[in-house]
Amino acid sequence: MTNDAPAPSRAARWRRPTLLLALALVVGWAFAVLTAPEDSMQGVIQKILYVHVPCAFAAYAGFGLTALGGALYLWRGDERYDRLGRAAAEAGVLFCTLVIVTGPIWAKGTWGRWWSWDPRLTVTLLLWFIYLAYLLIRGFTEGSERGARFAAVYGIAGLAAVPLNYFAIELFGGRAIHPENLQRGSLGEGMGLPFALGVLAGLAVFAHLVVRRVEIEELRSRAQDDEAEAAPERRLEGGAPWRT
Amino acid sequence: MNVVLAVLWKDLVSEWRSRDRVVSMLLFSLLVVVVLHFSLPPDAGTTLRAGAAGLLWVAYVFAAVLGMNRSFALELENEALSGLALAPADRGHVFLGKAAASFVLLLAVQAATAFAFALAFDVALLPVALRFAGIAALGGLGLAAVGTLFAAVAVRTRQREVMLPLLLLPVLVPLLLGAVRGTAALLEGASIGPAVRLLLVTDAIYLIVSFVLFDFVLDE
Numbered sequence: 001m002t003n004d005a006p007a008p009s010r011a012a013r014w015r016r017p018t019l020l021l022a023l024a025l026v027v028g029w030a031f032a033v034l035t036a037p038e039d040s041m042q043g044v045i046q047k048i049l050y051v052h053v054p055c056a057f058a059a060y061a062g063f064g065l066t067a068l069g070g071a072l073y074l075w076r077g078d079e080r081y082d083r084l085g086r087a088a089a090e091a092g093v094l095f096c097t098l099v100i101v102t103g104p105i106w107a108k109g110t111w112g113r114w115w116s117w118d119p120r121l122t123v124t125l126l127l128w129f130i131y132l133a134y135l136l137i138r139g140f141t142e143g144s145e146r147g148a149r150f151a152a153v154y155g156i157a158g159l160a161a162v163p164l165n166y167f168a169i170e171l172f173g174g175r176a177i178h179p180e181n182l183q184r185g186s187l188g189e190g191m192g193l194p195f196a197l198g199v200l201a202g203l204a205v206f207a208h209l210v211v212r213r214v215e216i217e218e219l220r221s222r223a224q225d226d227e228a229e230a231a232p233e234r235r236l237e238g239g240a241p242w243r244t
Numbered sequence: 245m246n247v248v249l250a251v252l253w254k255d256l257v258s259e260w261r262s263r264d265r266v267v268s269m270l271l272f273s274l275l276v277v278v279v280l281h282f283s284l285p286p287d288a289g290t291t292l293r294a295g296a297a298g299l300l301w302v303a304y305v306f307a308a309v310l311g312m313n314r315s316f317a318l319e320l321e322n323e324a325l326s327g328l329a330l331a332p333a334d335r336g337h338v339f340l341g342k343a344a345a346s347f348v349l350l351l352a353v354q355a356a357t358a359f360a361f362a363l364a365f366d367v368a369l370l371p372v373a374l375r376f377a378g379i380a381a382l383g384g385l386g387l388a389a390v391g392t393l394f395a396a397v398a399v400r401t402r403q404r405e406v407m408l409p410l411l412l413l414p415v416l417v418p419l420l421l422g423a424v425r426g427t428a429a430l431l432e433g434a435s436i437g438p439a440v441r442l443l444l445v446t447d448a449i450y451l452i453v454s455f456v457l458f459d460f461v462l463d464e
Contacts, residue, residue: 074460129414136410140401146463150397153457154411157393160453161415168418168442172425 010080011215018208025201032194039191045109048102050194054202055098056124061206062092063127066134067159070152079221082148085155086138087213089131091206096128119169120178126165130158144221247333251341252348258318259349265314266349273307273357281364296367297427300358301420304380305387307353308346309409312391315346316399325399329462339392339458347388354380372430379430382443383423386450390415393454396461419446 029050039046069085072078103121104114115121134154141147259265280299319325328338358380362369369376391412398407426439 126414126417129410133410133414136403136407137397137401140403140407142402146400149460149463150400153393153397153460157390157415157453157457160449161418164418164446164449168421168446171438171442172421 011211011218014211015208015215018204018211022201022204022208025197025204029194029197029201032197036194037190042110045106048106048109049191050198052099052102052106053195054198055095055102057199058202058206059092059096059099059124059127061203062088062095062210063131063159063162065210066092066131066155070155073148073152074156079148082152083214083217083221084210085152086148086217087210089134089151089155090213091209093128093131093135094209095202095206096124096131099124100128117169118178119166122169123162123166127158127162130154130161134158245337247331247337248340248344251328251338252344255315255342255345256348259345265311266352268314269307269311269349269353270356272310273303273353274360276303276306277357277361277364296361296365297424297431299365300361300427301383301424303357303361304350304354304383305413305416305420307357308350308384308387308391309412311349311353312346312388312395312412313398313405313408315342315392316395317404320399325462335459335462336455338462339455342396343388343392343454346392347384350384350388351381354384367431369431375436376427376430379423379426379436379440379443382426382440382447383419386419386443386447387416389447389450389454393458393461396458400463418442419450422446 033047033050036047036050038044065088066085069081069083069088072081073085103124107116108114134151137151137154138147141150277299280302316325319328329335331338355377358369358376361367391408394411394415395408398404398411401407422439422442426436426443428434429436429439
């Protein structure tokens with residue numbers, strides 16, 4: 001072992017830029033939401049839009065990135081992609097939880113009930129289950145290489161199930177009551193800016209969380225390498241590694 | 245192709261000699277039918293008709309999960325799974341053989357359970373038996389495909405038996421929707437076209453994805 005200062009992890013370079021970007025956007029977003037006009041039909045509860053939809057964007061970005069990281073990991077075998085997939089899944093689950101929590105609050109205020117089996121809602125719920133199972137695989141698999149491989153396989157299969165789920169539920173499931181927000185001009189006057197800032201802020205916060213999470217994984221794998229280098233005989237002594 | 249048949253034959257022969265998978269799957273799904281019967285109001289009668297298809301598929305899914313778990317738990321004995329992984333054969337073919345064996349066992353269990361279910365809930369399955377068999381087979385095929393892929397993963401985790409349903413159920417929703425709506429339409433005399441199309445699409449996607457990804461779930 002040497003006393004050289006360890007090189008900063010690769011992800012650490014992105015820590016400060018993403019943090020500053022996220023902070024700036026969140027402050028701007030908060031200001032824009034406070035000054036945004038109240039919806040003439042729904043009243044103040046409509047402002048939950050500026051939290052709900054950006055979180056959904058971040059959640060979907062996380063799940064897409066998880067599958068992408070998994071596919072690249074299986075293809076190239078580089079641990080960096082695995083760390084990216086894992087970080088994106090954890091951040092994605094966080095944002096998805098926020099979507100599932102904020103949705104019913106809004107729904108109770110406007111649709112009159114907490115939950116409906118609307119296709120988009122149901123698919124988001126299933127995504128949430130799929131990515132929680134993804135994290136469970138990682139927790140329950142011995143050996144990091146195997147866990148990474150299994151999780152990658154499940155992440156890809158999980159993403160493949162999404163369009164199928166949507167198609168099936170739309171065909172047979174409940175009525176769609178989510179509005180088609182993607183059309184231009186569906187937002188009222190003065191609502192576009194806080195919405196756009198919200199989406200950008202959500203993605204920036206998401207990016208920052210992913211960077212921090214990747215950094216932790218990089219440090220952990222480096223610490224494991226150092227430990228194995230410093231005391232190779234420990235591994236051969238047998239017994240549970242956590243007792244050494 | 246020989247590999248597919250060899251793995252299928254191996255699984256069926258070892259199952260024939262012990263018969264533990266089919267027997268436990270069958271008993272389990274019959275018990276689910278009994279439990280469902282007691283969990284519903286006694287005079288459910290005609291109102292139940294609409295929900296009967298869903299109940300039947302709940303029993304099928306539970307039995308399938310049980311059987312898939314066994315399918316790979318057996319391979320862990322004497323490191324047989326490593327042997328399969330090291331065999332000089334395309335792992336996709338190993339997958340097809342394992343999935344085909346699970347599919348055959350599932351079909352047998354499905355048939356027997358449907359018979360018991362029709363008796364217990366007074367559902368007229370006999371007049372539509374052939375078309376029902378088609379829907380059950382399409383549903384069973386998709387179940388066997390993703391079930392085999394995820395069972396190979398679940399068996400190597402610390403929570404084996406618990407893991408499989410957690411992995412499987414959220415992904416199974418399109419398949420179950422198709423199977424349940426198809427069965428319900430059959431019982432009501434409605435058109436089963438959309439359900440069958442959905443099942444065909446789902447089966448095709450599940451088979452392809454599982455076939456490709458199975459390469460990565462065997463190790464050593």
